[in-house]
Amino acid sequence: MAEEIEPNELAPKSNRILFCYFFIVFLLGGVAIAILARAFDTAFVERDTWLKVAESQKRPNRLIYPSRGNIYSSDGKLMATSVPCFYMYVDFNADCYSHPTPKWNSLDTLLKSKNNGIDSLSVYLSRKLKNRTPAGYKAYLLSGLKKKSRQFPVYEKKISYSDLKEIQKYPFFRLGRFKSGFYTREMVERQKPFGSLASRTIGDTFRDIDPKTGLTKGKNGLELQYDTLLHGEAGLNSVRRVGGGWTNVVEIDPVEGMDIRTTIDINIQDIAEKSLLDMLKKIDAASGTAVVMEVATGEVKAITNMGRIREGVYGEDTNHAVADETEPGSTFKVASIMVALEDGVCQPGDTVDVGNGIYMYKGARMTDHNNNKGGYGRISVEQAIWNSSNIGVAKTILKGYEKNPTKYVEGLYRLGLNEDLRLEIPGAGRAKIRRPDDTVRYWSKTALPWMSFGYETQIPPIYTLAFYNAIANNGKMIRPIFTKEIMHNGKTVQSFSTEVIRESICSERTLNIIKDMLLGVVEKGTGKAVRSDFVRIAGKTGTAQIASGGVYRQAGHQVAFCGYFPADAPKYSCIVVIRQPRIGYPSGGTMSGGVVKAIAEKVYASHMSFDIRDMERDSLAVTMPRPKAGDRVALDEVLDKLDIDMNTDEAASRWVTASIDDSLQVVKLKDIPVREGLVPNVVGMGAKDAVYLLESAGLRASLNGLGRVASQSVSPGAKVSKGQTVSLTLK
Template sequence: MLAVGLVVIIKVAYIATVKRDYWMDVASRLVRDSVDVKPIRGNILSCDGRLMASSLPEFRMFMDFKAGGDDNETRDSLWEAKVDSICMGLHDIFPTKTAAEFKRHLEEGRAKGSRHWPVWRGRVSYNTFSEVKQLPVFNLSANKGGFHYEKFNARQRPFGSLAKRTIGDLFGAKDTAQFGLELSYDSILRGKMGKISRQKVRSKFLDITIQDPVNGADIVTTIDVNIQDLAERALIDELKLVNGNVGVAVVMEVKTGDIKAIVNMTKCADGEYYEIKNSAVSDLLEPGSVFKTASLMVALDDGVVDTTYTVDTGSGIWDMYGAKMRDHNWHRGGYQVLTLPQTLEYSSNIGVSRIIDKYYGKNPEKFVQGLNRIGIREDLKLPIVGYAPPRIRMPKKNSRGQYVNWSKTALPWMSIGYETQVPPISTLTFYNAIANNGTMMRPRFVKAVEKDGQVIQEFPPQVIKQRICKEKTLREIQTILEHVVSQGLGKKAGSPSFKVAGKTGTAQISKGLSGYKSGTMNYLLSFVGFFPADAPRYSCIVCIQKPGLPASSGFSALVFHNIAEGIMAQSLKLDVADARDSLSIFIPEVKSGDLVAADYVLKYLGIDAYKNWSLSPTDGHPIWGKAEWSPKKMTLEHKPACADNEVPDVTGMGARDAVYALERRGVKVKIYGRGKVTHQSLPPGHRIRKGDRCTLKLEI
C-alpha cells in the first residue's frame, strides 16, 4: 500500500511539473471561456401597445455529413434509404425548389464530406424550422443524424412597411440598427450581453453561466396604427393620381406634440411607392407659401400693421428691385387692392412681400429675429438620425456696414418661403403651436420605456416655447387661417362636419446649380393646418413633390381633407340602436367570411341567427363559413377550412376577409370593384406556389 501511494504521488508531481504545459494545452481545447450570449432585443410598440417591431427567432439549417465518425455505416445506410423522402419533404416545405434539385444539392455536400453544408440558403421562421426538423434523419440528434442549426433573433414588423422609416430596421446579418427609432434608442432596445463558459465533456459541450444576458427594454411610441394606415393610404392614392415623386404626411396631437402618424413615400423604378428616406425630418426645401403665415405673424406681433391694413398688388406682376414677382393669377389681372387677411386667404406673393419689405427692408435683422421669436427657426433636436434643423440665414455686415450675405431681393423672396430651407416637421410644429394657443411643443416620438410590463422611464411632453406671440396676434392668425379654408384657396381641405384651419403652399424646387430654369420644373405642393379649428385636437402637414404642370396645392389639401375626416370618423361614438330603420329590411345582408364577427354584430342588433356550429374562438382565430340570407332568416353555416397550402373559396366574402384568408397563405391579392367577391382568378383547391397572385372581382 505504501509503495502504491508513493508511486501515485510521484506520478502526480511529474504531471504537475514536467507535463504541465501539455495538459494545459489539452484543457484549453476542451474549454471556451467568455462566450457571448445575445440578449433578446426589446419591442417597439404603438401608442396603444400593439407590436410594431419585435424580435422573433429565425434559423439557418446545416448538415454534418461526418457526424458519428468517418466510417459510420449505420448513418450512411439510413441516409441512402431516406434521402428521397427527405427531398420530397423539403420540396413540400420550399415549393420553389424541386425534390431533384434538393437531392443534387445534398448529395454534393455529402460527396465533399462537408460538416456544415446548408440545407437551405437563407434564414427560415420557427414554424418552417419545426417542419424541417420532423423529416427523417433530420429528427435525430446532431451527433447521430448530422442536422444542426444556427439561431438568430430576427426583427419582424407585424404591420409590414407601416411607418418603416420612422420605426427603423436592422442589418440582418449583423443584428445591428440601421436607422429610425431602432438606431436612436439602440442602447435601450439592445440590452446587455451575457457570458458563458463552455466545457467539453466526452463529445458534448456543457454551458456554465458566468453572467446572464439582460434582455432589452420595450419602447412605447406615439404612433397610432389606425391613423398611420389612414394617412399612408390617403397619400399614396393621391401620389398615384398626380404622378408625384415624393410624398410626406405627418399628423401631430396638438396638446402633447405626439406624432400620431408619419408617412414618407418615394416613387421607385418599378412605379410603386416605398419608404426610402425620412423626408419629413430631413428634407431641406424652400417651403413656399406656408411660410407666409410666419411672415405676417412677425409683422402683426411687432405692431407695424393690423388686420385692416391694405396693400396694392397691382395687376399680379410687381417689380421688386429689378426682379419680377408674380401672383398665381397674374394672367387674369391680379387681385388689385387686398386687406392683410386677404393676402393669406388668396396667398398673394406680392401682398405679403410688399408688407414685409416696407417695414423690414432697411432692417432685415429685425425680421429674422422675429422669426426666432415665433419659433420657426427653432432646432427641434429630434431623436431621429438624419434630422436637419431649419436653415434661415441671419443678415451679416462687414466692418464697413455693408451686407455680405444679403441682397435687396432676399427679404421679399424670403417672406414668401424662398431663400429658406425648412423641413416639413418644423413647419408643422409652428402651426401646431398656433393651434395650441401659442404654446410650442417638441414633437414626441417615444413616450415611455417598459420592462416586463412595468414603466421604467417616461418621456413627458416638452414645451419649447410657452408663447410664440401676443394673445391678440394669435387670435387674428387663427381667424385668418380658418378663413383660408372657408373662403380662400384652401377650400378642398375643409369639411362640412367640422371646421378646419390651415394654409396652402406651392413652391418651385430649385435644381442645384441649374437653378429654377433647367427644363421641366419640379414643384412642392403643401397644405398644413389643424382641426377642428374651434377646439383643435390634431395638426397635419401634407407635402407632395411632382414634376411639371398641373401643380396645385389643392392636391395636398385633398389628402389633408381625407386624413382629417378619417380621424374624426374614428372618434364618433354611435349607439348601435341608431342603425335600425323601421322602413328598411329588418335583417341586414351578411357577407360570408368570419362568422364570429358577423354573429357579434347581429347579436348587438338584436337579431338571432341560426348556426350549425358551437365553436368558441378562444385562440383568437376566426371561424370561416357561408352566410345564407333571406329577409326573415339568417343562417351562419360553418365550413371546414382548407389546407394552408391550398387556395380557399372566398366567393361571397367581403374584401377584408377574402384578403386575410388568401394573404395568410402567402398569396398576393389584387382587388377590383366593391361589395362582395364574385370571382377569384385562382380556383378553390389550387395548390399554392411561391409568388402566386390572385385577382378578386367584387360587385354589390
C-alpha cells in the first residue's frame, strides 16, 4: 500500500515556486521600467544631442535631377531632347592644399607624385582635349594654383558625360574631389536633331539647372509654353553612413518630365524651309516666314522664320509668323470685299473707275502699282481683286461705308479677324483692327480707304492665314494648333482637337464668289507666277511699304502671298511673307508666291494620295506582265499568284510559249514541241529554262545579254550534235 503524503509537506515547495515567479516578474518589470526611462530620457531629455549624432551619420540631401521631356514631330521623330553636359573646375584654395599631413596634402601630390602629379595629368588632358600641349597644360594649371583660384576652369568648353567619366580616372583627378579639388558643374544642353527646322517654334531652354529646384526652364516657344509639364519634378537623395561606409538612399523619387508631340510634319517643314531659304538668298531679303496649315484640322504642319545673320547666311530668328504685328497689305483686300459682298454694297461684276492709277482723296495720294503705265481704267470688282487695285477696292468700300465706317469695321469683326486665336506660342501678337470710336488712336479722314487695302491695321501672318484657311474650309474658321498630345511614359495624358472659332465667316454665296476671285488672282491676275502645271493653287498677293518712324518708302517693302491648295479640294493653306528684298522688283506674286508654288508642288508630289481607279488610263500603260516561255509548272504558279487567267486549250506538255490576248485580258499557253535528237526552240525563254532544255538535249549554251532569248545560233529542229555549243542572244 502506497505511503500517503501529508499536505503540509507540499507547502514549502509551492512557496519556493511562487517566490521564484514573483522574483522573475519583479526583475523583468524593473528592466521594462529602466528601458522606458531610458527611452524617455533619449526622446525628450537628450533629444537634441542624439539628433546631432544622427545628422553626423549622413551628408546633406542632394537633389536628383529629373529628365526634361522630349518634343516630337507629328509622326514621332525626335525634335528636341536633353543631354547633360559638364564644365570642369579645380578649387586650388581647398583645405586639401594646405593639409598639414603630407599623405593628404594635395599640393605635395600634384607637384611631386610620379603617378598622380601634374606632368602625368597634363599629358592625359592634352591628349584628350587637344587644346594645349602637355607643357601648355602644365603652365596653365600652375597659373591657377599660383592664383589660388577657387573656380579654375580645366577646360573652357563643355564635355559629355562619357568624357567626364574618362577624365575622372586621369592622374590626380582620380583621387576624388576632397583630395584633388576637382569638381564639375552640370548643365543641360537641349539638342535638336533636325537643326533649325521649326527651331524658333519648338523653342529653347536655359542651360543652367536651378540649384534650388533642380529643374531646367524653358526660354521661349513650346519649351516655355509647356515648361511646367516638360521639366518634371526633382527627387531627393541622401548619403548615409551604414556599417562603417557611406551609401546613397533615395528619399523621394524624381518625376520625369512629360513629352510633347507637335503637329509639325518634318517632311513638309523641310520643304518649307528650303523653299523659303532659296528665295531669300536669291533676292537678298532681310527675313522671311512661311507657315503651312492643314485646312480641316488647323494643325500647323510647318513654320519657319529665317532672318539674315550676315551677308548670304540665314538662320531661325524671331518668330515673325506669330509675333509680327505688321500692316498686311493687299492680302487684306479679300476681307474688305467679303464684307462689302455680305452687306450688299457690291457685286463681283459691278464696275469701278480707277482711272490712270492715281486717285486723290481728302488731300492724300493713292496709287495702283501700274500707275506708270496708265492705270486700269474702268474695271469690275473681281478684276480689282485679280489685279490688286488699291483704288478699285478703296472706291468700293467708300461707296458703301464712307458715311458709316463703323459698319465696315463691324463687318471685319464679324469675319473673325479680330478674334484672339490663343496661340500656344508665348509672346504671340494679336490682330489690331481699330474702330472709328477708338480713343487710343486717332481715326483720320483717310483711315477707311487705306484700311480697305491693308494699311492702318496690324495683323500677324498666322492670323491672315487663319482667315484664308477658313475660306478653304468652306467658311469654318478654326484655331491654329501646334500640339497634338501630351504624353508621359509613352501614354497619352491629354489630346488636343480642332477648335472652331467661327462656324461660318460668311454666306455660302459670298464664299463661292471669293473662291472664284482667288482662283482668278493666280490664273488671270497678279499671281500668275504662282500658277502650277501640277497642282491648282488659289490665293492673293500682297505688297506693302514698311513704315519706319511713321514714314513709308524708306524701310523697303513687305511682300506676301496667302492661299491654299489644291484649289478644288483644299488640303493645305499656306502663307509666305518676305521683308525687305534688295534684288528685283518687290512682288508678292513672284517672290512670296514663288515660295508657295514650290511648297505646293513638292508637298503635292510627296504627300497627296489619290484613288488610282479615278485616274485616266495611260495609253502606254502595261496592264498585264509579259510572261516568258518555259517550264509550264513554274508559269502556272506565277500566273496563279498574280491572279491572271490562262487559256490552256493548246497546251498539254511541259514546255510552253505564252502570249497575251489583250481583248480578253488572258494569257494563252501553247506547246513547244521537244523531240529527241533535234535542237529545241528556246526563243522567248529565260536563261534558266533555255540552258536546262539545251543541256538536256546534249548541247552546250553560251549566253550574251540580259532578259529573254531573242535568237539562237542553231536553228530549232536541226539534228543535235552532241557537245555542240548553241549561242543565245538575250534582250
